[in-house]
Amino acid sequence: MALQWHMKPILLILICILNDAATLVISVDNAKIxxxxxxxxxxxxxxxxIVLGALLTALSFATFFVARDVFHVTNDQLEAIMYLHISSAPHFVIFSTRLSGHFWENMPSPIFFIAIMGTQVFAMLISVYGVIVGEAIGWIWGICIIAISLVYFVFLDFVKVFIFKRWNFEFTAHAWPTKxxxxxxxxxxxxxxQQERVWKSIDRVRQLGLKVKVLEAMSVK
Structure with missing residues (x-):
């Protein structure tokens, strides 16, 4: 709004439809229980x-300014570029948010994977050839945007795992201390x-038991 730039409503509707179509197949995913x-x-x-949203927003602004101010694309091409970016970058993150660990620890089901990738292939093709979006952006822009979205998704996956590992009760108790x-x-x-003392006592008993068994074996010989 501040830059007086907008996207066609049909493209926003298309993003919602593709996202919903891919989200529906989560029910057949094989995420680890x-x-x-x-x-x-x-x-x-x-x-x-908030963190993932802020990082995705930063990427969106970076894509916008680089395409407009560095490569000086036309307004119609900029609209197609931003459509493909908004369709792909947040969409790939679903491969990460379906798990608490890294995305490669449990691969998605074939149907889920095909649905996600199929929607993005469709979005890339209409952007590359200028169908619905207005003006074609070509294969170089299309491949670059998809590649950047995939690399950024891997980066966000590491951010997610880092937050999950660091966020525990001790962290919240120190960050927001209440009585x-x-x-x-x-x-x-x-x-x-207390648990450490119990386990130490159990280990001592086990060691003592092993020593007794050794002594009994030596006495038998």
């Missing part, structure tokens, strides 16, 4: 959403110390 019951961490999800969190954190520390 957690071994233990999952606990909803609303703060973690909101923070992760209840302080008490719970202190109780956890006490419980951890």
């Amino acid at each position: 957690s071994a233990h019951p999952d606990k909803w961490r609303i703060g973690q999800l909101i923070f992760l959403s 209840a969190r302080k008490e719970k954190l202190a109780a956890r520390k006490i419980r951890t110390v």
